[in-house]
Amino acid sequence: MTTQMSQMCTNDSICNMLAGWFQNAAWAPLVATLLVVVMILVIAIVVRKLIHRVITRVVNQASNSAPFTGRFRKGGPGIEGIDALLNERRKQRAETMGSVLKHIASIVVIGTAILTVLDRLTIPIAPLLTSVGILGVAIGFGAQELVKDFIAGMFMLLEDQYGVGDVIDVGAAVGTVEAVTLRITRLRDADGRVWYVRNGTIARVGNESQGWSRAYMDVPVAYDSDVAIVRDLLEEVAEKLWEDPDFRETLVVERPIVFGVEQVSDISLLFRVSAKTLPARQAEVARELRLRVKKALDDAGIVISA
Known part of the structure; x- marks a missing residue:
């Protein structure tokens, strides 16, 4: 037993130094080895916490930076709504990736510490x-x-x-995304049916x-309608919609366009x-x-054609 405990400190300067503190008693190698193990675990915990802090x-x-901002782009107040959505999406993506990186860092650090302790x-x-x-x-x-x-x-x-x-079309299913993980995406279609789609597919x-x-x-409109009159009428409708605060502030991003015939x-x-x-508000x-x-x-008395 004494020989086995002594082998724990063989070729290990730190362990030998700690054993020397106990005047090389019979139980010193075991205690020194246990102290080294505790030091390794403490260092692993500290390194893990530092890595997590850096990732956080x-x-x-990445979440608080604002590369998307309406003042750098032309458009109405609705632009700010798009900016808010883009910033929120970026924040969610950054937080998700941060969580994944923290898990990977924990596995690497703790795994290395365990192997070192066994050694x-x-x-x-x-x-x-x-x-x-x-x-x-x-596997x-x-x-x-x-x-x-x-x-x-x-x-x-x-x-x-x-x-x-988001409302997405992945081929097999079309619906609103309810959950996203690294393995699957869960959708709910217009009929209320829930779809589980593997990301790899x-x-x-x-x-x-x-x-x-x-x-x-x-x-x-009827073939004999006056093109100029119809176009002016549609442009007036588009302008009124753009000037309506109930839509310009919350739904419509840019001035509506009349393409003509x-x-x-x-x-x-x-x-x-x-x-x-704004996204998904077109209906x-x-x-x-x-x-x-x-x-x-x-x-205006203009007939709508079939």
Whole structure:
């Protein structure tokens, strides 16, 4: 027993120094080794806490910085709404990545500390590392899809492809994002059905809620209608919508545009009106446009064609 305890301090200057404090008593190597183990664990905890603090500081800087600001871009007050959404998305993405980095740092630091402690206790770690390596290869072959999902989830978060609350089209399903993890994305479609989509199976994503959306409507009028009159009427409707504080402040981002005649047939002329809106709010603006356009055409006596 004494020989085994003495071997704990072999070729270890720190352990030998600590053992010397106890005048090389029979139990000194064991106590010195335990002190070294405690020192290793304390250092690991301190290093982990420092790394977490650095990550937290970087995340806070990334979350609180404001690269998106309406004063650098032209547009109405609605621009500020888009800026707020973009900043919030950036904050959520930074916090998620910070959480992932903290977990990775904890695994690396604690794993290294455990291996170092085992080595100090003269427990051979070479067979353990070999076993872990073989097990890792086996798990890697058996969990390729899982690894693929995690890698796809990491890049999805880094690139900010979508987030909670976005309306997206992932091919297999279209709906509102309710939850995003490194492995799956949970959607709820218009019928209330919940879809669980593995990140590794998503080949392309159509995001209807990122940045801004566009509301538009086609206005078919009779072929013999006066183009100039119809165009002026639609521009007046668009201007009134833009000047309405209930929409300009909260929904409409830029002044609506009347594109003019989009199509001509033997029975009708087709005009198109478009408005840039806040993300996922285009349906509300489009409904309001339809109501105002219909009322304006009815008041002017202009017939809407089939």
